[in-house]
Amino acid sequence: MKKNGKKILCLLLAAIMLLAAMTACGAKGKENEQTSVPPEETPGTPDKDPQPEPQPVEKNGDIVILFTSDVHCGVDQGFGYAGLQQVRDYLIAQGNDVILVDNGDSVQGEPIGTMTKGEALVDLMNKMGYSVAIPGNHEFDYGMDQFLALTEKAEFPYISCNFNLKGDLVFDPYVIRELAGKKVAFVGVTTPKTLTSSTPSYFMDENHEFIYGFFQDENGEAVYNAVQTAVDSARAEGADYVVVMGHIGNEAVSIPWTYDDLISHTSGIDVFLDGHSHDTDHLTVKNKDGDDVLRAACGTKLAAIGWCRITADGEMSTGLYNWNNKVAAPELLGIDNEMSRAVAAASEELNRKLNEVVASTAVELTINDPIEVQENGAPIRMIRRAETNLGDLCADAYRAQAGADIAFVNGGGIRVSIPAGDITLSNILSVHPFGNALCVIEVKGQQILDALEWGSRAVPSETGGFLQVSGLSYEIHSYIESPCQSDENGLFTGVQGERRVKNVLVNGEPIDPEKTYTLAGHDYMLLSNGDGYSMFNGAPLLQDRVKLDNQVLIDYITESLGGVIGEEYEDPYGQGRIVFVDEAS
Secondary structure (H helix, E strand, C coil): CHHHHHHHHHHHHHHHHHHHHHCCCCCCCCCCCEEEECCCCCCCCCCCCCCCCCCCCCCCCCEEEEEECCCCCCCCCCCHHHHHHHHHHHHHHCCCEEEEEECCCCCCCCHHHHCCCCHHHHHHHHHHCCCEECCCHHHHCCCHHHHHHHHHHCCCCECCCCCEECCEECCCCEEEEEECCEEEEEEEEECCCHHHHCCHHHHECCCCCECEECCCCCCCHHHHHHHHHHHHHHHHCCCCEEEEEEECCCCHHHCCCCHHHHHHCCCCCCEEEECCCCCCCEEEEECCCCCEEEEEECCCCCCEEEEEEECCCCCEEEEEEEECCCCCHHHHCCCCCHHHHHHHHHHHHHHHHHCCEEEEECCCECCEEEEEECCCCCEEECCCCCCCHHHHHHHHHHHHHHCCCEEEEEHHHCCCCECCEEEEHHHHHHHCCCCCEEEEEEEEHHHHHHHHHHHCCCCCCCCCCCEEEECEEEEEECCCCCCEEECCCCCEEEECCCCCEEEEEECCEECCCCCEEEEEEEHHHHCCCHHHCCCCCCCCEEECCCCEHHHHHHHHHHHHCCCEECHHHCCCCCCCCEEEECCCC
């Protein structure tokens, strides 16, 4: 009876949360409110009285689309999959016709993904009952063959109107689902930035030529046309509503493929459910005909669950269920359901290995600004636009382990902070979850200058290609517009205009553009054009994939630092290797 009482308690708590959320639903065209779960809502004493069997649910004619995005393997974080099941079950019990979809970047980001190459996550998504999914850029991080194998393993379709092999779509561009007597079309679209924000070589043939792509071009027209074609086809097939599932986002470096770009150049879309940039913005955007389109996103790691409600009379609204507690919902509420047990089973074997202590740190090593936060209290991710102590540590690890003059690590490859105290294998794998490998190449100083210029092109905005460095220092004069040029695939092609990177010193001496230096980094960036770093193409390869990135960090800490990270890394803003100059002197 105690077990039953706990289940009932969880459902009651979910009901309280969701009833509050339902009052926040706005009509199409209005700004949508967000619903949070107060930290003080904690379990009480379970009701031990037996409960009556549930009665058949009377349908209310409403459609609710629950959507997740950028879960990044956080299946036990935020709401967790267990909390997601509770939310879905509650909505179904209220008479809604509910469908669950995912907008990409689900299978990568935590050790459970890295150590199973995404398979454990697809198994859990199958168990969770997803109906449709799209590929995000990180779905490809285990290689094309593995990604395609994962889509075969999935018991739900992946869709995309722009992921193609030599011009032919790999997946269906859309699917139509009948919900509450209406036909709802789901159209998938993935950012062309995937070609450089995953590993570019995965999209190439043996001749280093791109054979996979996302209809990328310089002005975005090819993607707009792909979306419009899919929308028009779905309408012609009888769709009452068209929902675009995008892994697109709002990052400045993604122009001309942001959600605003896509919506404003198309028509016929009712709702744009988005991912990629980890934001939680809900707003309306005018399409090319001047009509309002709802755009909604739900952040990352299941800290929020997105919803879109289509009422029986056709009113549409979007919103979020937020979980703002440090303790995840499954743990805090003691949720015991099918998904909590599935997640526990998947994690049990991995946890035994991952909890091994490999080192310790006297200071917190961070990817976030230690002081400033966003308006909603969320941390500001600093690693992709400024120096941090963890960035210094990771770059130092590459340089020391390789014996190189200089080392680069892209900010997007450093994923989480490390708290002060014991460092476990799980901590290290979470910092470097991609399985990239240490390489050393021989380059001219001019190639180093081009790389620094490319890495700083988005400042003060963030980009995954921002460089954390070792063995050199430099200034970014952010008042100067970036002079970097790129091709239609997002690869660096050159510099035109005044450079914003100045006063570059290698081990205290001004860099010589004609001098040869040894550069350490990982294969993603040095060999595979990751984040668009094409300036290293053809560079002599001195060390080829000699050690995985997480092992590089472990060995540096244990061998070079004696197993303890100390005061040299205590400043969260780093050691002054990257200096910002905001205005001309």
